Amino acid sequence: MNTSTDTTGAAKAAPAGGTGTPGPGWFKRRVIGTKADVVPRITFAVVAFLLIVVAPGMLTAFRLDLLAKYLVFAIVAVGIALAWGRGGMLVLGQGLFFGLGGYVMAMHLQLADAGPGEKPMFMSLTGASDLPGLWEPFRSPVFTLVMVVALPMAVATLLGLLVFRSRVRGPYFAILTQALAAAFVILLVGQQDLTGGTNGLTVSTFFGLDLAKNSDKLTLYFIVLAVLLVVFLIARQMVKSRYGQLLVAVRDGEDRVRFLGYSPTTVKVVAFATAAGMAGVAGALFVPIVGIISPTSLGIVPSIEMVIWVAVGGRVSMAGAIAGALLVNFAKTELSEAMPSGWLYAQGLLFILVVAFAPRGLAGVGDWWRENRDRFDRFRPGARTAAPASGAAAGEGA
Amino acid sequence: MEQLLSQIFVGLSIGSILLLVALGLTFTFGQMGVINMAHGEFIMAGAYTTYVLQQALGDGATATAFLLAIPVALVVAGTMGLLLEVLLIKRLYGRPLDTLLVTWGVALILQQAARDIFGAQNVEVKSPGWLDGGTTLIGVDVAYNRLFIMALAVAATAGAWYVVSKLKQGRRMRAVMQNRQLAAASGVKTASVDRRTFFLGSGLAGVAGVALTQLGSVGPTLGTNYIIDAFLVVVAGGLGKLRGAVIAAVVLGLCNSLIEYWTEASLAKVIVFALIVAFLQFRPQGIVAQETRGLA
Amino acid sequence: MSTDTATAAPTRRDPTAPWPILQIRGLGVTFGGFQALTDVDLDARQGEVHFLIGPNGAGKTTLVDIITGLTKPTTGSVRFDDVELTGHKEHRIVHLGVGRSFQAATVFEALTVAENLDIAASFRMGLRGLLRQARGRRPEVAEALEVTGLHDVADRPAGALAHGQKQWLEIGMLLTQKPRLLLLDEPVAGMSPDERTRTGDLVRYVAKDCTVLVVEHDMDFMRRFADRVTVLHEGKVLKADATVAEVQADPVVQEVYIGRAKDDRNSVSRAAAATDTTTEETA
Ligand SMILES: Nc1ncnc2c1ncn2[C@@H]1O[C@H](COP(=O)(O)OP(=O)(O)O)[C@@H](O)[C@H]1O
């Protein structure tokens, strides 16, 4: 083999990426981007326009509320796509983290409604004398907002450190997360005096917003939209960074990564905890939108439904996960109104077909189009020359 | 003291139930590595089979119907498992997570089917007369139906053990589990072994379903309530190890009942879960470890 | 047995040879009662290409596993540059300068060739740095692309590479980490003669600033590229730190190892593969 370094080759290997500093062509490079970026960017702009301008203007308050709920679910979905699609950790217990965020928020909102020094309404019904110590700190809005993210992340980190360190992975990990969600629900139901049991916790205001007023609901909608945008950007940055590649590497060859000098445990814990944090935020936003959080929306079945959204949208794609959450939930609302039993069959069947035969989900359609574009172009007059397939590996587009 | 003995009996009883629902999994999950989330629905199918037989044979034959249900449920659930293996699972070989999700989709459909066929309301399965009531053993009240379930768990385990270690079929199953390529090269029809293993594992779920009719009413979500516990038994016991599953089931049953006695039911669940995670820290392979190499 | 094909290999033990950077003493390990390694001693000096040969099941991979922290030894010590390696976590050992490849080439198929190399090269980066987007190409990555001849396929997914190229990519990934000890487990298995030569050259290139321990069956490959050879048999050292000529002249080695394939000396790996099947069966 010719091991002598040829100088032209070394020159070719010089930095090729954009530098990001303003200069000639900066606008085109950073804002319009390369040809490959155009379609996603236009899509992003159109979707943003629809969500920011069209939806609030055209939808009834009831519909907009539903859309806000779907967007909340999309936040969970982004986290799942990160942990499962990129990191290979099938998280079947996101209901736990969703619930932690939701209950933390609901506790605060109930205390805020009750007023200083007062107990929440449901406690006077069950006849508890004092406010339980566990509730006390959640009077503070700041503490609550921190805990909405920090508590799920802390639980996920602890579980992740224990479980990943002992090299529990694949289906075992999936089952453990599911078991944890199940245990959490049992605990919530069992500790009725503390959690409201099966009834859950209801709220009517959200940091000064009156949840019965349409104008305040619109504000809430925009809050949700903004949070989703932030979550999406965080996930995208993670995916595009070296860490994102490392995560995929851990998914496909944990031991190789270990022997490259990384601790797969750390890599996995970061993604798992991030996904948990996202679920926690989503849970916290779910509470004011729906007005209630109860064990029924956190158990095994809701947790696995969250995975269904991501499977349908495309597990490795953050945008796909969002689309999946919106579409599946939209379909659920529409179809289960018309034929409740039919929807459950359809959901099961959809899940089977997508996972078994189209593991890349909806996002896979886009990848398929990109990979085969040249084949179609060839038939058009003035076809451009075939570009080398980039990012063709298993739909790695964000 | 009597309290404690009584809790131990309850624990053994829970353990025998866990063992029954997990036994089939030691075949499908343990031997074949397939996570079948529809296993719970096969349990449900076994329970509904008992109900249907009782309805069909009428009031006079409650006991006959119940005993008849055991083999019939085995065949019904086994056939469902066989179909699942042939139609879906076979195509997902080497994709364990996808298998898990796909079978969960199947579970959703089966649950809904049960709801449409038998109604969303739970149905009651009558006990044979000789299972009513109970007796007192060394100061502990023991219900006959609990004793019956223990006996059934022991019998089913013994049967499973016999199949695995004494029959030619069992040897093939172990051969395929240990080295699929080598077994195939030595002339074992691996596809047919897989089908039979799946039939057996799923059939055992059906038998567990018959037993569960004695503990309460039968509804579409009967299986879901047990599936996680069943998987935890197999994980804690060590994959594909009958002995491990027996130990794990009994230990988990006892833990559950004793912790429940000292604290209360919902906390007990969480503590038992924490114990399992802690246990996996120092024995990730489960109680009865399989000697494997991490890497080639 | 002539050794004249060997490229620049010292043929006699040299008293002025550099001090052994890898010192293994009294290493033993049992797997559930089975003694896989017994009292193994091994020295490898700075910058040498040290071959570890022996029939399948001899314990070569197990030895590599122990050095790299995958398997915990029952007895004995592994000292690398005067640091005890046993007891450290796998990734810590990598940070101490020890890299390894696997018997079956493992690269990240979903990532491109350049991304594979980039990840390997970034192993000393903290989480903060990793969370930033990679821009441009690191010099170590560019070097590895050149040396492995993978420059033209740098932006292709690694999954699309041929078997030999994957093996080179894996070595290239290790190269970007600038290890001081490299352990290669059967790097030329399944390669064509031409590819073997290229791999050998690559190993020689790597050995410029690094000690390389190569596990191999291929006698011809060993003849051409080994400085020193250690023969392992049934978990014991049969011949320690010898030259290629010494190994080939040794009647005991002939008996247990080379003698197995009298008819066709180069088919040792095939004969050994057959023994492997039998060990699997009894395991
Ligand atoms: N983790 C393990 N558990 C049980 N036996 C093992 C384990 N690792 C290796 N062995 C056994 O140790 C022996 C040596 O194996 P190995 O190091 O792979 O040999 P080689 O690489 O020389 O072919 C073999 O008999 C193998 O079956």
Ligand SMILES: [Mg+2]
């Ligand atoms: Mg080996």
